[in-house]
Amino acid sequence: MTQSVAILGASGYTGAELVRLIATHPSLRVAALAADRKAGQPMASVFPHLRHLDLPDLVQAGEIDYSGIDLIFCALPHGLSQALVTTLPREAKVVDLGADFRLTPEGYETWYGKAHAAVELQEEAVYGLTEFNRDAIRTARLVAGTGCNAATVQFALRPLIGQGLIDEDDIVCDLKNGVSGAGRSLKENMLFAERSTDVMGYSQGGRHRHLGEFDQEFTRIAGRDVRIQFTPHLVPVNRGILASCYLKGDPQAVHARLAEAYADEPFLHVLPFGEAPGMGHVMGSNFCHIGVIGDRIPGRTLVVATLDNLCKGSSGQAVQNANLMLGLEETAGLMLAPVFP
Amino acid sequence: MTQSVAILGASGYTGAELVRLIATHPSLRVAALAADRKAGQPMASVFPHLRHLDLPDLVQAGEIDYSGIDLIFCALPHGLSQALVTTLPREAKVVDLGADFRLTPEGYETWYGKAHAAVELQEEAVYGLTEFNRDAIRTARLVAGTGCNAATVQFALRPLIGQGLIDEDDIVCDLKNGVSGAGRSLKENMLFAERSTDVMGYSQGGRHRHLGEFDQEFTRIAGRDVRIQFTPHLVPVNRGILASCYLKGDPQAVHARLAEAYADEPFLHVLPFGEAPGMGHVMGSNFCHIGVIGDRIPGRTLVVATLDNLCKGSSGQAVQNANLMLGLEETAGLMLAPVFP
Amino acid sequence: MTQSVAILGASGYTGAELVRLIATHPSLRVAALAADRKAGQPMASVFPHLRHLDLPDLVQAGEIDYSGIDLIFCALPHGLSQALVTTLPREAKVVDLGADFRLTPEGYETWYGKAHAAVELQEEAVYGLTEFNRDAIRTARLVAGTGCNAATVQFALRPLIGQGLIDEDDIVCDLKNGVSGAGRSLKENMLFAERSTDVMGYSQGGRHRHLGEFDQEFTRIAGRDVRIQFTPHLVPVNRGILASCYLKGDPQAVHARLAEAYADEPFLHVLPFGEAPGMGHVMGSNFCHIGVIGDRIPGRTLVVATLDNLCKGSSGQAVQNANLMLGLEETAGLMLAPVFP
Amino acid sequence: MTQSVAILGASGYTGAELVRLIATHPSLRVAALAADRKAGQPMASVFPHLRHLDLPDLVQAGEIDYSGIDLIFCALPHGLSQALVTTLPREAKVVDLGADFRLTPEGYETWYGKAHAAVELQEEAVYGLTEFNRDAIRTARLVAGTGCNAATVQFALRPLIGQGLIDEDDIVCDLKNGVSGAGRSLKENMLFAERSTDVMGYSQGGRHRHLGEFDQEFTRIAGRDVRIQFTPHLVPVNRGILASCYLKGDPQAVHARLAEAYADEPFLHVLPFGEAPGMGHVMGSNFCHIGVIGDRIPGRTLVVATLDNLCKGSSGQAVQNANLMLGLEETAGLMLAPVFP
Structure with missing residues (x-):
């Protein structure tokens, strides 16, 4: 019906x-x-x-x-x-x-x-x-x-919060954002000629309003104040967000936790350990691809998540x-x- | 089943x-x-x-x-x-x-x-x-x-051939082509750095092999030799072909013929007279949008057709x-x- | 000084x-x-x-x-x-x-x-x-x-007018235009998201005001009314115009005339016969590259000219x-x- | 002479x-x-x-x-x-x-x-x-x-090393890289169709060879082992590197140090405190623009540096x-x- x-x-x-x-x-x-x-x-x-x-x-x-x-x-x-x-x-x-x-x-x-x-x-x-x-x-x-950023970063991090897996006081999230997130309104910095050969951060230093969602959700889950660092950057692509999240924690344990949390999810796909996704691989779809990589410095973990911001x-x-x-x-x-x- | x-x-x-x-x-x-x-x-x-x-x-x-x-x-x-x-x-x-x-x-x-x-x-x-x-x-x-070009131009012209509507000895088709038409093979001129700020014609002067299809089909339909001019140009877009076809014939009659020919077609859409389609409006789909415009010079007609070359x-x-x-x-x-x- | x-x-x-x-x-x-x-x-x-x-x-x-x-x-x-x-x-x-x-x-x-x-x-x-x-x-x-279009097309055609080399009643100029030509003013169709995967004609059918320059200059030179067909198309590039001009005339004679006319020009470069320029090869410069190609149909000539519209x-x-x-x-x-x- | x-x-x-x-x-x-x-x-x-x-x-x-x-x-x-x-x-x-x-x-x-x-x-x-x-x-x-990455990140960080201004054991550098850095060689992932709608990290986890330069230079200057985290990401732009460097240290002191260090440099420009540069603002030039921003979390500093990788x-x-x-x-x-x- x-x-x-x-x-x-x-x-x-x-x-x-x-x-x-x-x-x-x-x-x-x-x-x-x-x-x-x-x-x-x-x-x-x-x-x-x-x-x-x-x-x-x-x-x-x-x-x-x-x-x-x-x-x-x-x-x-x-x-x-x-x-x-x-x-x-x-x-x-x-x-x-x-x-x-x-x-x-x-x-x-x-x-x-x-x-x-x-x-x-x-x-x-x-x-x-x-x-x-x-x-x-x-x-x-x-x-x-x-928020579209809020979704991306929560898919990367939410199962890790309140689990003792990562240092919740030291989370750095660097995002690359397709420009459709800014909507169809008329702004000079959204003109094709301004954006097509540029990459630039915005709302840097913790001023982006999607931080309200992270503060609210992560603090509630952790049962203590959690404040992340979060910097979005406009890239010359129509659709897509790619979040590179720098964490302190064991990479294998982080991967195992995410893989387990999303094992039955139809739209959230965790890649094999050591592989990272690309923004272009989810365009036009409702999927989110997530990868976990260990750094050469022991105890440092990179979680990368990508999805189509409009979808x-x-x-x-x-x-x-x-x-x-x-x-x-x-x-x-x-x-x-x-x-x- | x-x-x-x-x-x-x-x-x-x-x-x-x-x-x-x-x-x-x-x-x-x-x-x-x-x-x-x-x-x-x-x-x-x-x-x-x-x-x-x-x-x-x-x-x-x-x-x-x-x-x-x-x-x-x-x-x-x-x-x-x-x-x-x-x-x-x-x-x-x-x-x-x-x-x-x-x-x-x-x-x-x-x-x-x-x-x-x-x-x-x-x-x-x-x-x-x-x-x-x-x-x-x-x-x-x-x-x-x-061929993808052959499909685009035939959707623009085929109902007009053999009808006495246009001068079949004077057809100029200028195409703008997304680069995925070249496939995934490794060629220097298909690198991102080479293509992303360039527009360039190729197989100019009547050397593109899709001309074999036009010659075959249009000649058969017209019952006489038909040879068109056809120049594709690479534009920095992944998907899409936009064909601008310059014809000698009455624009209203051309529009009427195309609108009638495609009235019941689920994938071929003729726009109102005087409007032209954009390549970005069919991306990822099986649709072809077609527009007809009359020139300021009487008896000159522009037919524009666009589709996604991969779809x-x-x-x-x-x-x-x-x-x-x-x-x-x-x-x-x-x-x-x-x-x- | x-x-x-x-x-x-x-x-x-x-x-x-x-x-x-x-x-x-x-x-x-x-x-x-x-x-x-x-x-x-x-x-x-x-x-x-x-x-x-x-x-x-x-x-x-x-x-x-x-x-x-x-x-x-x-x-x-x-x-x-x-x-x-x-x-x-x-x-x-x-x-x-x-x-x-x-x-x-x-x-x-x-x-x-x-x-x-x-x-x-x-x-x-x-x-x-x-x-x-x-x-x-x-x-x-x-x-x-x-006008930037007027410069491009005149570099392609002006030495040919009034010379008996081409049919002045049958000139078709199809242009591909970088978006900076539209300036920095706020228009919805100039947003990155609208333009980056699109190619679309504008002012089609002879409504673009740069036609006033062609009419004025070519008519004066020829000593008779000359009206060309002229269609610009926006392509997702910041800078550049590439004009594909379809002419009736002998390609070798056209090439010889252009090569002679521009032999001593520091900024206008005529390529060897049969080669065509790309828009990306003049970006940021004051040069104009011009190529001449003969079609498989005898007596049909393609002249391609490209320059940086802002420069x-x-x-x-x-x-x-x-x-x-x-x-x-x-x-x-x-x-x-x-x-x- | x-x-x-x-x-x-x-x-x-x-x-x-x-x-x-x-x-x-x-x-x-x-x-x-x-x-x-x-x-x-x-x-x-x-x-x-x-x-x-x-x-x-x-x-x-x-x-x-x-x-x-x-x-x-x-x-x-x-x-x-x-x-x-x-x-x-x-x-x-x-x-x-x-x-x-x-x-x-x-x-x-x-x-x-x-x-x-x-x-x-x-x-x-x-x-x-x-x-x-x-x-x-x-x-x-x-x-x-x-290395082009090595230059960018050293311009952002080198005056800060060995000064007691930042935590040298906790430096995260997230780079956005134009594709010309990969050169003109033929690789499938460098094709226009692969790169134009994608953003993807590479050599993640500390495997990029430019790390050898950071290790060598920063360790020598600091007089102790310094190891940074460094992740480059390909963005669909021809030229440019934008490095977002996440530091632990006082943002005003960091800004003052960089501004002083580069006060007489013709090519290195430090922006007013709180402003960050964009990759598109140095294209085709020998300049490097550097900005410093304080985070909402006290003691966290973002240094952003950008230059044209080819120049x-x-x-x-x-x-x-x-x-x-x-x-x-x-x-x-x-x-x-x-x-x-």
Whole structure:
């Protein structure tokens, strides 16, 4: 039986990626598409690559008739979901892809510099890192998708936290990030001519807001304050995050722990010890590849994780969560093989 | 019911693309993979992006047990299929992705400079431009996939030939080609550092062998000699061909003819008059987008067609033909939406 | 003796390219830099690659003291020069890099849809295609730089016009254009994620304003109306234009004419007959490489020309003209070798 | 007075970069070019971007008449210089760009797995990190250019070693590397289609041979064993290295030390505290930009350094050293501004 979804924020890259995934999903169909600034346009004008699909035109979010909608994806710019989700009918489940519901009220205020506008929803929201939160997601009404960097680094590190395997006070995560993570908004430093021959860090020194998720999750799991170092770098690639995580701990033990933790996971693949993945090997897919390498210096370990920020890091994760929330097979519509080359 | 296929030449890009498409195909499974130079390796070593799949290891083509194989894809370097196909059991259907069986014996000798080694197979082979040859393909034992450039330009022009719509003695086709068309072989001019900031024509002046297909097909359809001008140019993109075809003829009539010809085609989309497609809008998919534009000079028409050379231009076309040959739905496994951005 | 220049519009790519060239020019120094929106900033904030230079901060154009300025480069968005140049002191020479002074009053109105605001300056301006206009440029007070596409195609074709060598009613020019030609302004289709895997035509069908230059120049030279077909295509490269020009005429005669015309030109290089240049071979330089190829169809000729749109197509041409206007060696500061790879 | 140089290994990227730099050098001229596999060809066939220069054809190294040659650049694949340099006339000075003479005999054997073939030359050679070794380079007959990674990381760290400013047992250097560092040799993983959408580490875990230089230099300066962690990653850019160095130490003190150390250096630029450079801002130039950022975790410092691997990391450094060895101005021919965009 097909279930109906609405996508709010359909004119951005994560919105388009949701449509791409749902296009070949066996049990979902797109019933409504909203995008305030581009309301009135056919989706094929905004995203010509979706021309072959029979899609509803873009409308204002407020114009949608939500009766008959089983689940709503909110793929809105940061801050807009807080107000919007309160106006949605409680019969519809909601997967939010933005940053509005990821943190506790205190964490939110720390990282976003103001009080949250819908604290009760914030407290109701379930953190959407699927592989670590399946039971809660299955019964949730509102799921908060994780940050794309937050997903990548948690896949690399989360099973290691609170296990006595690594020095939790000395974790350095250096990320290489495809530019689609910045979205479709107009910024001078996102022009092709600026990015195509450049690599540059941003939000360096611990200022990136995804750190709020690491602080929250790792501290909770460890039962003590955990603060990691985290530096993202823009690389001239559309899709992909590759996280190089420098740890103090025994590499073989780290590998064994990750391999065991993910042994039955359909989307998380741990490579043989000593091999590292490449960003290009997960493009367009919901897979995450993870490698563990021992350094020449004893007791130093490098964990490398890579995924597609628009798919497993955002819209693929959202569909995976929606599958659980709607009682579908978790992998439904998500086994697309990566596109290479 | 699942049918079994073998892929010969699985270590090249078109081989990998076949595996990618079959990974989510509802009725096909990969029973054998051959690659002579890399025999003995697991596919995940040769193509790490296919790591999540349960695939047979690479073997020599001669080691395969073909009993139980319904269809064989030959994705071999040019010239190897001629000898190999003669050794395959006649019970298995064959789709050849190379250039060995596309031309008549005379055409082959003209463009490849030597006699064909398996003339009777050459005469048996059906030309695999699916949309124009469905009936013959359905009953064929051996189908010859078209060149990727040949597919693109024929989608742009073939319905116009022999119709009195355009001047068939004055057709200029300027192509922009993603580099994966050159395959995975080692050539200095295919290194990243050589290609990434360059655009350069090749086989200019009418020396590209895909011209053999145009000469053969257009001459046959027109009932008179047709010779087009055709210049491919390498652009720094992995996948995609964009053909800009300069014609003498009425643009509205050309648009009407193409729109009518492709009205019911699931993979060929003609844009509204005056709009032109972009190469990035079909990446990873089996779709071809076609646009028609009138020039400021009366009677001059520009037809632009674009497709993904590895998919619709090669492996996607091959699966589409295999679907017909095996009695499956023509679109089975091929409705994957393009990946953008 | 060093001469002083001011650059108006220094926060755009052509402004930065002027600074780059003047940085190693033996006889010019940058005395003032203006950029209205970024006035008050040091140049190193706007263009960090110029950090090593001792440059004046950006100011408003109106704040500059022009006494002591020998020459002013106007690298402004289209339309702004008309008003501004009238306010500049007539003692200073002016090289305008924009479109304001390229056309006759009638041509301007045809292509820009309104009357020119400074017709007398427009009539005074000398068309800045250096190699064809040296004497007038030497004595000019105001030189109008050509369009980057207009320069490329004129280098390919101009010596052939009015010579009875080619059919002037049947000229097709298909261009591949690096994205820096669009400047640094914020447009969604210029984002990295939109352009990096795409190739797409624009202003197709004869709507590009550089056609005004072709119409004006070729018609004047031929003594009859000449209208060419001209289609630019964006390719994912920062710098470079490659023009593929399809002509009816004898290829050997075309090659001989071009080779003779450019035999003594320091920046224009005609390749041996049958060879074609690549865009990557002129990057960062003031050179233009030109090749001529005969088609398999007798009487059909392909002329390919390539240059760096920011350098020879714009700022390099501007410095070349400034050299002539200031009585310097024409090649001064411009013999930088291309950067490859 | 012009001095004459020969370039051995002129068909590789560093050879071409030497020619590019010498093309506008005021005091050097290229008297001979050798490239064994391509001997007999004109340089413009091997590198069409150098077409405008009047260069000698490529010959075998053994064919060169070295009388009249003041300095020889060896830009050969690793291992070939050892034998070759012993055959060169001792009147000519030599700058070797390869790895043959960088290490002590013991270091060489450790990292290259065999004894050196010319130990007395190895001991004579001066380590060519110009800014730290000027006096010895001025009087040297043989200078060993550094590895490109080794130069980048030493510019970031060398003034900090042995100063008690940072924890020398806990240095993590994560590098992003343009692909031209791999040279022009044919490797499958260097094809455009493999690299253009990928980011991948290599020689991870402390296996990269440039570590030999760090071990040697840092240990000598510190007077104790220093071992750093060092991971290079290929990014889809032609030129550039960006090193992110994670240190334990006070960020302000680190910044002050670097700013002081490089205050008078023409090519090394330390940015204001808290700013980090981008790889695209040094492309085509001999500059290195260095930034220092403090982390949110007290006592953690990020030093970022970037340079062009082919220029400052290799051929530019070689010319800088040659200038010193020949009694020329150190910056002669090297003040070319970076190319951006």
